[in-house]
Every structure is written in C-alpha cells, then in structure tokens.
Amino acid sequence: MIALFHAVLRRELTVAWRCRNDVLVAFAFFVIVGVLFPFGVGSDERLLRTIAPGVVWVTALLSVLLVLPRLFEYDWREGTLEQLVLSPEPVTVWLGAKLLAHWLVAVAPLALLAPPLALLYDAEGVVLWVLPLTLLLGTPMLTLVGAIGAALTLGVRGASMLLALLVLPLFVPVLIFGVDAVVRARNGLPFSGGLALLAGGSLAAAVLAPPACGAALRLAVE
C-alpha cells in the first residue's frame, strides 16, 4: 500500500514537473487577480490593509478552482484514470497520493506567493506569516472538496463553469474561518482557534472526501 502511494506520488510529481507550465500560469493568475483589486477600489492604504486578507483568500479560492480540472482531466483523456479505477488497489490510497501531489504542486505554493501579494496591500507584521499559515491549513480542504466536484464534472459539457457553481458555495466556510483568523491576528486577538478549525476541517475532509471522490470517478469512467 505504501509502495502504491509512493509510486503514484512519484508519477504525479514527475508529470507535474514535465508540464510545469500550466501550474505556473495558475500562479500568475493568482498574482494578477490580486493586483487587480486596488485598481477597482482605490489605493487608500487603510482600505487596502482592511481588505487584504479577504482579497488574498478569495484570489486563492479562485486559483484552487482554476487548477482543479487538471487533477483528473489529462489522466482521464489518456486512459490512465480508467486503469487506476479498474485496478484492485484501494481507491483511497492512490487517490490520496494524487491529491497530495496536486496540492503540493498546484496549491501549496500559493502560501509562498501570499506574503508578497499582501505587501502590495500594505500588510505588515503578524499578517505576513499568519496569512500563509491559514492558506496552508485551509487549502487542503478546498482541494479535497473541489476534487469531488472535479470528478463529478469529468468529461461533462461545460465542466469548468459547472465546477465553479458546484464547488464555490461549499468553499464559503473555509473562506470565513481563514479570513477571520488573519483579521484576529492583525487585531492582536488570539487566533489559534481559527487555525485549529481550519486544520480540523481539512482533516475531516481528508477522511470524508476521498471515498466520495472515488465513487464519482467510478461513475465518470463507467
């Protein structure tokens, strides 16, 4: 089982490295959308500092959504996914490896990009490390829940629009708790509770989402 996990993880990371362009484009999207907001709301420093956590989080949400189709689309088109689904190996193991690789490659780096983006919003001090921390703890849940949507819309007409409609309402609690932890940290309030909630949500999703995602993949392949 561990060998299977390793094999899938290695393969996924190799494939991601060979096709690094589409992930880099998603990171560029994250930064560009983040830069757009001040043009829309003005460059007042106080306002920017107020909206910084929300803007970075919403932008991260959209970036997670943007890379979700990449999770199964290529494998599905070339037939690898079908082989994996048909194989006698436990679905949660290889799916877990796939999801972990996807998160490491396409989502986790957003946490590295968040502090520079926050600097553009005049963020300072504690925000610069709490913001990426909330992203690291919260985005696994987004990826896991989103993976169910990606599996359900695999090969469906207008999949990307449909995915947004299906998944974004479910992202709202993560957004609320993520932004709230950052805002509390900025105001000098205790924020460890928010971090614990994000981590707990991600752990719960790690247990509940893969079986649902596996069932959806089986439907897509049948």
Added chain:
Amino acid sequence: MRKHPIASVEERAGSRGGIWRFASPPEFFRLCGMLAPWFAGGGLVLGIAGLYGAFFVAPPDFRQGEVYRIIYIHVPAAWMSMIIYLAMAFWGVVGLVLNTRVSFVLAHALAPTGALWCFVALWSGALWGKPTWGTYWAWDARMTSQLLLLFLYLGYMALVRAIDEPRRADRAGALVAIVGAVNVPIIYFSVQWWNTLHQGASVSLTKAPAMATVMVVILLVMTLAVWFYSIAVALWRARALLLQRERGSVWAQEAARRSLFKTPMRSTTRE
C-alpha cells in the same frame, strides 16, 4: 461497463408486495398519478384558506402593521426549500443504497420546486426587509445561507442536466445532494459566526416577538399548503421524467397513449 451490478430492487419489485412494489417504474408512475391530484386539491384548499386567513383574519402586527403578512408566504417557503433539499439528499441515499432509479427520479423532480421556494423566500424576504429594516439585503446568517442554498440547488440541476447518460446523472446528482446536505449546517453556522463578528445588532431577526395563536395557526395552514403543492408538483414532474426515461418500454408508450385519451391505465409490467 456494467449496467446493473447487482440485481436491483426494482427488478424484484414486480413480484414483491408492500412498499417495494413502488420501486418498479410503472407502479410508481401509477402511484404518482393517483396521489398527485389529491395533494394538488388539498394544497389548493389549504392555500385558499391560508391566504384568506393571512389577509382577512389575522390581525395586523402591532409594530410592523400590515407588511408583516409577508411572513405567511416567506416562512413556509424558507422551510420548504430546506426540507426539499434534505428530501433530495434522502432520495439520493436511498437510490445509491437500493439501486432504485425511481428514487433518483424523485430527487430530480424535487429540485426545481426546492429552488423555486428558495427564490420565493429570498425575494419575499427582500421585499419585507425594505419597509421594516430599510434595506433589501442584509448579510444575515439566514439570508446568506438561503442564498448559498439556492446556488446548491442550481448546481445540482445544472450538473444533472449536463450529463446525458441517465445512470451517471442520477448518481452524480445524488452525490452532490449528499455533499451539499452535509455542508448546509456547516455553512449556516459559519455564516452565523461570521455575521456576529462583522455586523452590529442593527438588524435582529432572532428575537422575534411571540406570535398570537391565530397567526401561528394560519402560518401552519400555509405551511401545509406549501407542502401539499410541492408534493403534487414533484409527483407530476416525476411522472413526466419517468415517461421520458422509459420511452422505449411498452408500459411508458401505453401510458402516454392512454393519457392522451384520458382512460385509466391498467397495471402492466415493464418489458
């Protein structure tokens, strides 16, 4: 490609008695046709009675005056929209566990009605909010979760309609409904928590004054009317969906022919 991995309930349904009989599409079709007019009639009577009570019997509210009467459509609509989502998820679970297509058809049939009530609740809430709070929209926990519930309904319907293959559409829809149903309380509590942080107590919906008995009775009558209407419409829609899906089978063709000539259908089994 496997069509029916295990002998489905509906295959044995014809020979079995009791409630299992209705897992068979023609039997369920007949049951819907039998029940729907009664629910529609009951809904009509209750609706007329409830609306008469709401407009002519119920006294005006001592604080809000006449405008509070929106409550008689707003609250039943909001309740119904949540109950229908749970019912959808329930029939999704039943369908996934028992492998009955009829359950999925019922879930599909419920979705548009649920979305309708969701929209009615939001719209009537906005119209009620303007004269009482001075705003069409507040980022209150209930309103916000109602809006998100509408998005969940739209997502469900869009997904089911985007998938051509009925088997996959059924099961994908059931999964979405279940995931959504698990998330609805999480969304509600997170929004409530967020709301208490971000907004002062300018608008207090939670401290509703105790209602007079006559108001409660009328509200309950309206709620029942909404229930009856929803059940009738869902059953009729389920009939149409069943006919559309089973159009290749003999019973569906016969049922369609008979419905054109308005003659009762005799019990037939699916070919």
